[in-house]
Amino acid sequence: MGTEVSSPNEITEPLVGSSPTKPQWEEEIPPWRDQITPRGIIVSALLGSLFCIITHKLNLTVGVIPSLNVAAGLLGFFLVKSWTGLLEKLGFVTKPFTKQENTVIQTCVVACYGLAFSGGFGSYMLSMDQRTYELIGKDYPGNRAEDVKNPSLGWMIGFMFVVSFLGLFSLVALRKVMVIDYKLTYPSGTATALLINSFHTSSGAELAGKQVSSLGKYLSISFIWSCFKWFFSGVGDSCGFDNFPTLGLAAFKNTFYFDFSPTYIGCGLICPHIVNCSVLLGAIISWGILWPYISTKAGDWYPDNLESNDFKGLYGYKVFVAISLILGDGLYNLIKIILVTVKEILNARSKQGCISDIIIPQTEESSKLLMEENLRNSTFVKDSIPSWVAAAGYVTLAAISIATIPSIFPQVKWYLVLVSYVIAPALAFCNSYGTGLTDWSLASTYGKIGLFVFASLVGSNGGVIAGLAACGVMMSIVSTAADLMQDFKTGYLTLSSPRSMFVSQLIGTALGCIIAPLTFWLYWTAFDIGSPDGVYKAPYAVIYREMAILGVEGFSALPQHCLEICCVFFVAALVINLLRDVTPQSISAYIPIPMAMAVPFYIGAYFAIDMFVGTVILFVWEKLNKKEADEYAGAVASGLICGDGIWTVPSAILSIFRIDPPICMYFKPSVST
Numbered sequence: 001m002g003t004e005v006s007s008p009n010e011i012t013e014p015l016v017g018s019s020p021t022k023p024q025w026e027e028e029i030p031p032w033r034d035q036i037t038p039r040g041i042i043v044s045a046l047l048g049s050l051f052c053i054i055t056h057k058l059n060l061t062v063g064v065i066p067s068l069n070v071a072a073g074l075l076g077f078f079l080v081k082s083w084t085g086l087l088e089k090l091g092f093v094t095k096p097f098t099k100q101e102n103t104v105i106q107t108c109v110v111a112c113y114g115l116a117f118s119g120g121f122g123s124y125m126l127s128m129d130q131r132t133y134e135l136i137g138k139d140y141p142g143n144r145a146e147d148v149k150n151p152s153l154g155w156m157i158g159f160m161f162v163v164s165f166l167g168l169f170s171l172v173a174l175r176k177v178m179v180i181d182y183k184l185t186y187p188s189g190t191a192t193a194l195l196i197n198s199f200h201t202s203s204g205a206e207l208a209g210k211q212v213s214s215l216g217k218y219l220s221i222s223f224i225w226s227c228f229k230w231f232f233s234g235v236g237d238s239c240g241f242d243n244f245p246t247l248g249l250a251a252f253k254n255t256f257y258f259d260f261s262p263t264y265i266g267c268g269l270i271c272p273h274i275v276n277c278s279v280l281l282g283a284i285i286s287w288g289i290l291w292p293y294i295s296t297k298a299g300d301w302y303p304d305n306l307e308s309n310d311f312k313g314l315y316g317y318k319v320f321v322a323i324s325l326i327l328g329d330g331l332y333n334l335i336k337i338i339l340v341t342v343k344e345i346l347n348a349r350s351k352q353g354c355i356s357d358i359i360i361p362q363t364e365e366s367s368k369l370l371m372e373e374n375l376r377n378s379t380f381v382k383d384s385i386p387s388w389v390a391a392a393g394y395v396t397l398a399a400i401s402i403a404t405i406p407s408i409f410p411q412v413k414w415y416l417v418l419v420s421y422v423i424a425p426a427l428a429f430c431n432s433y434g435t436g437l438t439d440w441s442l443a444s445t446y447g448k449i450g451l452f453v454f455a456s457l458v459g460s461n462g463g464v465i466a467g468l469a470a471c472g473v474m475m476s477i478v479s480t481a482a483d484l485m486q487d488f489k490t491g492y493l494t495l496s497s498p499r500s501m502f503v504s505q506l507i508g509t510a511l512g513c514i515i516a517p518l519t520f521w522l523y524w525t526a527f528d529i530g531s532p533d534g535v536y537k538a539p540y541a542v543i544y545r546e547m548a549i550l551g552v553e554g555f556s557a558l559p560q561h562c563l564e565i566c567c568v569f570f571v572a573a574l575v576i577n578l579l580r581d582v583t584p585q586s587i588s589a590y591i592p593i594p595m596a597m598a599v600p601f602y603i604g605a606y607f608a609i610d611m612f613v614g615t616v617i618l619f620v621w622e623k624l625n626k627k628e629a630d631e632y633a634g635a636v637a638s639g640l641i642c643g644d645g646i647w648t649v650p651s652a653i654l655s656i657f658r659i660d661p662p663i664c665m666y667f668k669p670s671v672s673t
Contacts, residue, residue: 072113080105124471167428179492223643238666239665254291323543408469458552522649577594
């Protein structure tokens, strides 16, 4: 799937100082049913729809998806506060807005838009469609016309409902072990909790108001700019600011240009500097050096005068080298996190045996901390979800899924689905534990493992669809399980009931099963999805289908010398990751990330330029005013991304009604006279 990255502005302490409010252990905690409110569900549905639109746009263009958790918490706080404030002015009595309700809203929103990522609308699900089949080529070995299943709202929503809830039931019984016993940090969950805790203090509410104001301002600027750009984008794929040769026409031919995209600039602001620099380095290596060199071998390594998207030519090198980098990075991180997980579990068990022998002298401060921890522990354990509910839920959903998935995908036999669900909880545990330690979810890596295994097991008669469907099953389970544990950590730190968190996850997942396919359908009907020369290239659709074909056919279809080049980049990904782990922090901070480098190899360099502009803006801002940058960069980035995302809706409606932009701004070389 796309590369999901967390924000560089992760919060390691509250954004504001403590206000003169009650200590945590004296707070009145509302019952779990009161933490889930109708207004909260309405706000969650609105924000979930917006973030699904944004996630689809990123998935279908570049595949780099920044964390929107902070934006979800911030906008949830703003919308409910605005709603209650308006009602109070009209004379109505409203229930207080608590941090527990804020946590539930954030959880619900993340569960909803998370399915736009793990649902595979830009990767494995789209890999099955006719356009991707034709793009790879009808005569391409292993690419069969029978292995095509075009998107349809009916089967997509059904598939989402069948597979998306299993991850929630697979690990819920282990929540106490993961959060209290092993004390896993879940950095994003902890950051979100500290953010929400700070909102619900007097000074924190003031800062949140300023952040929302900043978000609103840049959202408006982004929306207006996107609207302005539309008027110049004409008909076709070469018009407008999206094709502006800012670095000259020679660079433009190799996709090096700034395309004035608020979304990618926002991603640059919200992604870590090393991610943005890695993307730019990947663009320079591929489009600046490697592809120009291989293009000189036309007629030698591969036939000359091929179509630009023919896999027997340069296009094949682009796809397979990107795949090799992605697989090398994924394999390394999978092995690393499994080893770290096993080591930490063994250490945790050995520490439990020694803990009773340690006597910690009590001070007033340590006593307060102990009281807070005891309150969090008791709150977290009090509203427990019975293990039999989790087990019964998992078995029931698995039985329904085993009966349903073969009817959606006849190539996937019932016993293969059963094997998936027997193995999935163990993989979900590994992914959730690894996420708790490193904040890095490897859901897409587990999905790729399922893809290769099932594609090779089923073979040439249906292996491509079977592998892609298995990828979806695996990715959904391990991704939602890790998200649930991340949210449990947030709830633990905000004194939210685990029962309300679990129910909000169920509600958010149910919303996502409907909203994610519907918002994807908006793109599918309005735009030319998957066109290699269009805006919505859907890069991972081709990559995932090629991986499934590789699982069935092996390497026989690769262009000349492509396997050797792929091996070099696969090994390079392993070596670079190893160097990142063995070198001191002062050096490893400057070593690129192979997964981020892989993205532009296939798509192009233009979005890397935009993201680098974003990272330069953030770097200068941090040098001029670090505190202001830390407080407002996430809000500015979210505003830029959300404004451009909102414009997608009117743009899609105009496209559906066949209303074309009035002007085509086009650039070509000047003619000398």
